[in-house]
Amino acid sequence: MLNAFARILPQRSTVFRLSITGLLITLALPALGQDTTTSAPTDTFGECKARLQDRAMAAGVSQETTRSVMANVEHLDRVIELDRRQPEFTTTFADYLGRRVNEDRIDKGRMLLEQHNELLDRVTAETGVPAPYLVAFWGLETNFGSYFGKMSVPSALTTLACDPRRSSFFTEQLIAALRIIDDGDIPAKQMEGSWAGAMGHVQFMPTVFLKHAVDADGDGKRDLWHSLPDAMMSAGKFLESMGWNPDYRWGREVLLPKKFDYALADGRRLPLSKWRQLGITDAFGKALADEPIEASLVVPAGHQGPAFLAYHNFKVIMGWNRSEFYAIAVGHLADRVAGAGGLQNPPPEDVPALSRAAILDLQRSLNQRGFDSGKPDGIIGSGTRSAIRKYQSASGLVADGYPGQTVLDKLGITTDR
DSSP, rough: TTGGGGSSSSSSSSOBOOOOOOOOOOOOOOOOOOOOOOOOSOOOOOHHHHHHHHHHHTTTTHHHHHHHHHTTOOOOOOOHHHHHHHOSSSOOOHHHHHSSOHHHHHHHHHHHHHTTHHHHHHHHHHHOOOOOHHHHHHHHHTTTTOOOOOHHHHHHHHHHTTTSTTTHHHHHHHHHHHHHHTTSSSSSOOOEEEETOBTTTBBBBBHHHHHHHHOOSSSSSOOTTTTTTHHHHHHHOOOOOOOOOOOOSSSEEEEETTTOOOGGGOOOEEEEEEHHHHOOOOSSSOOOOOOEEEEEEOOTGGGOOOEEEEEEHHHHHHHOOOOOHHHHHHHHHHHTEEEOOOSSSOOOOOOOOOOOOHHHHHHHHHTTOOOOOOSSOOOOHHHHHHHHHHHHHHHHSSSOOOOOOOHHHHHTTOOOO
16 A cells, blocks of 8 residues: 555655545644634623524524523633633744654554555545545544544533634634534534534534535434544545645655755745756755746755745645644655655754744844834744844845744844743
8 A cells, every 4th residue: 555655755756746646634723813803792601602592593503403502501611721822932843843743653644544545545536635645634633533622512612602802703613513413413412622613533623514524434424523434535525625736745855055045935936947947956866857836945944954845735734724834744744654754854953942932032123123023923924034034134144034043142032931
């Protein structure tokens, strides 16, 4: 089975196309911070439950289902605690990748690739998503189905819908969850998931479940908890809907020439032939294919770490989870499950994790020096990376947009708080 998927691996030649497909994914909570609520509910939890019950029935959920489920819903203080929690320190790329793409997970993924080859081949044939990717998402999201979350989804979503911070988003998710129960896909008592309502092997949010979950085993219900065929096919269908291209891989590790202009790693998409002209090779030093396929350059750990050319499917993965670290981890784990070796240029492990306070200091310091990073928020996004890159260029440093120790020292930023 592994040999059958060798074609998705990084090659020593210029070949980078895929001729097979299949896959599995798990939904990370999409853009939770972007709720459009303009007025927050101020009633008690009981009053809020009654209001949500009325909204669900008005949206078409049966009275019997709505009342029976909502009667057993409880306010979960733990959900609010988790929703409010922000990590004190950022995660370095080395730590992130090392925790998610490790030998145990690779070995388990290869075993499951073989064990479920018939199912995964079927998903590939119907959706165009390669099996190693499905296994990779499965591994990252629920450790291959070993942990789905233990929260009551109706209670968790009601708790969040009655909280003013993102009430609109979670109200929509709650009504979708009630529809799933009303459709007979899962009893309310068995609907367990994450604190934010993500469910099953592939951690679908309820609205995504309604739109993309399918009954692949023919038992008359869409069961993402107990039916691996339903989960895998649903994941494949979801990826297909986001535009997965079965002809190409996610991306690839590459090598950059000396004195490379890291300003080009700003998200721009250039033809592979152009990256080739700029001196970029594959991870083994071989020339890239002279083809028009577009790719963007990603350097998640700065100029001292690995570099990747990311193709269209990388954007599809980020449509599932808007994190470059996550998308690289999915792609790299898929490669490893299919038989590839480790990175040729692993990320440095001696890079300090930055606290939110340190990032705020960094952003303020850049702004004070005339390098606009936007309003300080303690998060390193595209604006902060652009400001770092401009500061590095003005200071005669490698302009990779990465807050390495040299940048931090020159700006007087301490990392121990």
